[in-house]
Amino acid sequence: MRTSAFSESEEQAQLRATARAFVTRHAPERDVRVWDEEGxxxxxxxxxxxxxxxxxMxxxxxxxxxxxxxxxxxVCEEIGRASSDLVALLNLNISGIRDLARWGTPEQRKTYAEPVLGGHGRFSIGVSEPDxxxxxxxxATRAERADGGWVLNGQKTYCEAAGLPGTVMELLVKVGDGGRKRDDLAVFLVPADHPGVEVRRMPALGRNISGIYEVFLHDVRLPDSALLGRPGQGWQILKERLVLERIMISSGFLGSxxxxxxxxxxxxxxxxxFGRTISAYQGVSLPLAEMFVRMDAARCAVQRSAALFDAGAxxxxxSTMAKFLCGQIYAEASALAMQTQGAYGYVRDHTLPMHHSDGIIARVVAGPPAVQLNVVARSMGLRAG
Structure with missing residues (x-):
């Protein structure tokens, strides 16, 4: 099946071949199925x-x-062919390293980024809360000044990979009440095994390889060196991060x-x-052909977003439109595959049940469809009220 809607550079083509061989060797379907089933x-x-x-990079x-x-x-599209959950973990690490490179001090990069670059550390992020x-x-999670550092209290939910060994969480917290809500936010770097931090895995339908966790913060004492950037820059860090994150996970969805x-x-x-292969029936072939058309169009949206990002535009x-399209099509393609393959696709003899479960959440991660369409609506000049 054709991979790219546009011609690729020689470097991209070589990287795709390397990534595909890497996934074939290190993430064969059998192993991915076991990782997903066992969590x-x-x-x-x-x-x-x-x-x-x-x-x-x-x-x-x-x-x-x-x-x-x-x-x-x-890279993300090729890894997504094995599992979008594997892409989610890659994205967390890439985004964490990039956040440290752009906002962190040399000491923070040495402490938090170098273990990930060395292959034995990992990043998570905590934004969502129960309400x-x-x-x-x-x-509502807060950080208060105390004894030359900070004390954090609160709760985060739906934190992917937060419970994995060697994880450092980027937590978005409130640091004041001085003005607009966005101006009172900060990001703190918090190891998952830090005193006062409690991490619990949440039972979930999918994303079983990374795992989804809730995080409780009980008088967590942190030094000033745990603050990424300055107080009040949390919203800017998060907003900038989300653009590349959407591009990466969208490409992962396309691979899936x-x-x-x-x-x-x-x-x-x-x-x-009835005497012939079911591909001969238009009721089977035409929905699959339409899904291929939509996948190719979504890939164009991802590639355009990447080109703009690389141009500094x-x-x-x-990127929001790309993520909207790719999240929708992953959910719908996996549902169509289940319908086409019938009972065969329902049993766990291959990775389709995993894709179906992970496809459901694809619409929601990095912003649900309604929020994404609101971004598009504002860009069209539609007034909020």
């Missing part, structure tokens, strides 16, 4: 990613790698869609009913 973290997979130097803010986003979406979702500026369509096309070409709206 186990493939530590070796990410050690090998670090060894290949893919994290290094965002490690130096002063000398950025040319076409960073274009290269990252190539806070899309309205991220309304977080391509994998789901590949396995469904193979099934339709082999499965015989604003692309919040474009």
């Amino acid at each position: 186990s973290y493939p530590e070796r997979f990410y050690r090998e990613i670090a060894r290949l130097g893919w994290y290094d 965002v490690a130096d803010a002063d000398e950025p790698v040319e076409d960073t986003a274009a290269l990252l979406i190539t 806070v979702g899309s309205d991220a500026a309304s977080v 869609v391509a994998s789901v369509l590949d396995m469904t096309v193979a099934y339709a070409n082999e499965r015989e009913q 604003a692309c919040e709206v474009e």
